[in-house]
Amino acid sequence: MLSGETAKRFPGDETSRQHFDQSLVQNCGVDFYGAPVGLILAIDRTMERGQWADVGIYLAHLLLLAEERGLATCAQAAWAGMNQTVRAFLDMPEEYILYCGVSMGYADQDAPINRLRIGREPLAVTTEMRGFGAEFAS
Numbered sequence: 052m053l054s055g056e057t058a059k060r061f062p063g064d065e066t067s068r069q070h071f072d073q074s075l076v077q078n079c080g081v082d083f084y085g086a087p088v089g090l091i092l093a094i095d096r097t098m099e100r101g102q103w104a105d106v107g108i109y110l111a112h113l114l115l116l117a118e119e120r121g122l123a124t125c126a127q128a129a130w131a132g133m134n135q136t137v138r139a140f141l142d143m144p145e146e147y148i149l150y151c152g153v154s155m156g157y158a159d160q161d162a163p164i165n166r167l168r169i170g171r172e173p174l175a176v177t178t179e180m181r182g183f184g185a186e187f188a189s
């Protein structure tokens with residue numbers, strides 16, 4: 052079960068929360084949450100910090116483009132923790148560092164897990180705005 056504090060941040064009915072909790076705790080979502088397509092993103096080891104930002108931008112656009120085409124996605128950093136297993140399975144060269152996995156497919160609207168809504172922190176919590184009026188702070 053999610054703790055009270057976490058449950059508040061995951062509005063949705065109890066069943067949807069339980070399904071999410073089960074999938075995350077039991078297997079970290081490494082079944083790609085049942086999606087038909089699983090992507091593994093990796094970055095070349097020689098890349099510097101700036102290029103890690105580029106991979107993040109790539110990921111963000113990938114998710115947005117999928118959404119635009121009616122596909123649902125779930126970025127999953129948890130895959131990075133399974134680096135050795137994935138490397139062996141995909142015969143991934145040593146020069147690649149596993150960044151994350153992405154589940155992709157058409158969302159099953161009837162699946163309880165898809166009723167879960169993840170809240171967002173208010174802008175004031177995630178961003179420090181300087182030189183703008185107070186109206187931009189929330």
Ligand SMILES: Cc1cc2nc3c(=O)[nH]c(=O)nc-3n(C[C@H](O)[C@H](O)[C@H](O)COP(=O)(O)O)c2cc1C
Pocket residue numbers: 075079080124125126127128129130151168169170
């Ligand atoms: C870089 C990144 C890594 C993430 N890693 C995981 C993860 O390992 N497992 C997971 O269930 N969700 C992970 N998430 C969260 C989901 O991808 C998704 O954003 C979240 O469930 C919120 O869904 P929503 O955007 O539809 O509200 C990650 C998100 C991002 C951006």
